[in-house]
Amino acid sequence: MPPPTQHSQRPVSKVSPFRVMSVMERAAELEKQGRNIVHMEVGEPDFSTASPIIEAGKQALDKGLTQYTPAAGIPELRDCLVAHYSERYSVDIARERIFITPGASGGLTLLANLLLAPGEGVLLGDPAYPCVRNFIHLMSAQPQLIPVTMEQNFQPTIEQLEQHCKENTRGLWLASPNNPTGTILERPLLQAVSDWTQQKNLHLLVDEIYHGLHYVDDLPSVLEFDQSSFVVNSFSKYFGMTGWRLGWIVVPEEFVSTANSLAQNLYISASSIAQYAALAAFSSEARVIFEERRRAFLERKEFLSKALKEIGFLFSDNIQGAFYIYANISKFSNDSEHFCQQMLEEHGVAITPGTDFGEYECNNFVRFAFTTDFQSLELGVERLRKALQPG
Numbered sequence: 454m455p456p457p458t459q460h461s462q463r464p465v466s467k468v469s470p471f472r473v474m475s476v477m478e479r480a481a482e483l484e485k486q487g488r489n490i491v492h493m494e495v496g497e498p499d500f501s502t503a504s505p506i507i508e509a510g511k512q513a514l515d516k517g518l519t520q521y522t523p524a525a526g527i528p529e530l531r532d533c534l535v536a537h538y539s540e541r542y543s544v545d546i547a548r549e550r551i552f553i554t555p556g557a558s559g560g561l562t563l564l565a566n567l568l569l570a571p572g573e574g575v576l577l578g579d580p581a582y583p584c585v586r587n588f589i590h591l592m593s594a595q596p597q598l599i600p601v602t603m604e605q606n607f608q609p610t611i612e613q614l615e616q617h618c619k620e621n622t623r624g625l626w627l628a629s630p631n632n633p634t635g636t637i638l639e640r641p642l643l644q645a646v647s648d649w650t651q652q653k654n655l656h657l658l659v660d661e662i663y664h665g666l667h668y669v670d671d672l673p674s675v676l677e678f679d680q681s682s683f684v685v686n687s688f689s690k691y692f693g694m695t696g697w698r699l700g701w702i703v704v705p706e707e708f709v710s711t712a713n714s715l716a717q718n719l720y721i722s723a724s725s726i727a728q729y730a731a732l733a734a735f736s737s738e739a740r741v742i743f744e745e746r747r748r749a750f751l752e753r754k755e756f757l758s759k760a761l762k763e764i765g766f767l768f769s770d771n772i773q774g775a776f777y778i779y780a781n782i783s784k785f786s787n788d789s790e791h792f793c794q795q796m797l798e799e800h801g802v803a804i805t806p807g808t809d810f811g812e813y814e815c816n817n818f819v820r821f822a823f824t825t826d827f828q829s830l831e832l833g834v835e836r837l838r839k840a841l842q843p844g
């Protein structure tokens with residue numbers, strides 16, 4: 454019998470820890486010791502789930518709707534999403550192409566299994582949401598990172614895609630709005646990116662999880678012009694349902710059957726209660742709540758941007774969506790992990806180091822999440838001022 458594979462040779466050995474979770478854990482420890490911490494580390498809306506959704510969840514429990522559902526999700530919820538794409542983006546998506554998943558995370562896991570084989574490469578922007586690199590590693594495939602700068606709105610150019618595309622490249626995975634940068638793929642670039650991937654015969658996956666939480670008038674879905682693309686989305690962010698673990702993906706027609714087999718095998722179905730609850734996310738009552746929250750995020754963004762600029766952080770004025778500010782800290786430090794540790798331990802402000810999101814310039818950047826109330830943001834800013842503008 455051959456000797457067992459060394460841990461260091463297994464795909465899992467390439468999976469890096471999600472640093473923001475360690476920041477959260479340390480912040481919780483400090484709080485247990487009695488310290489007051491301002492939380493600007495976590496990408497989770499501070500609002501609890503909107504009441505119409507909670508009510509619908511309770512009713513589903515009372516009715517005993519606690520069994521497995523079809524692997525692709527309950528038809529009623531998939532139909533709500535069909536209507537959502539039609540109303541919001543004027544595109545017709547057949548219900549079969551929509552799969553309800555356990556969060557965008559479940560959707561990304563399914564798509565990594567659907568689209569990748571060992572040794573294949575996937576182009577990604579750097580910085581990007583960290584787990585994506587790890588899903589690719591778990592398939593023994595290679596993330597092919599494209600460094601993107603603030604000057605280019607943190608999204609890759611077609612010239613860069615050409616430069617970084619290798620023989621083994623099979624796809625391009627992007628997010629719009631992006632985490633950690635809050636920048637979007639504007640319509641002309643999204644169109645160009647889609648044309649480019651089709652020309653090269655690569656798959657295109659766009660993570661649209663922050664749709665709805667945008668501060669610009671035009672935020673296109675890739676599905677408006679590319680039915681061969683793959684979309685990931687979620688009820689976590691705009692719909693405020695992080696802990697319910699519910700998301701969805703849209704796949705091209707020819708992938709429906711394989712995606713269904715994968716869903717059956719990977720997780721059987723998403724949570725039944727969460728799915729019935731999410732039906733209420735499409736009610737006008739819930740929409741009013743989401744829009745109020747979006748306005749609150751916008752106000753927080755305006756406040757925090759102004760304050761952080763005054764302190765000396767450098768970042769784009771063009772934060773187009775999500776709830777993050779990805780700020781250059783070179784005026785203060787060239788070691789983002791040490792900087793974040795210092796802000797947390799000595800000043801009680803939790804933020805995330807750029808090292809979570811990639812390699813390019815990661816030591817010069819940190820991410821602020823404005824997912825906490827106004828009063829806490831003010832306190833956080835006051836602490837940062839004291840720490841970084843002494844005297």
Ligand SMILES: Cc1ncc(COP(=O)(O)O)c(C=O)c1O
Pocket residue numbers: 496555556557558559582628631632660662686687688689695699700
């Ligand atoms: C870009 C991006 N994709 C996916 C996810 C995972 O979200 P979910 O809670 O839906 O699994 C996140 C979470 O922060 C994210 O920022």
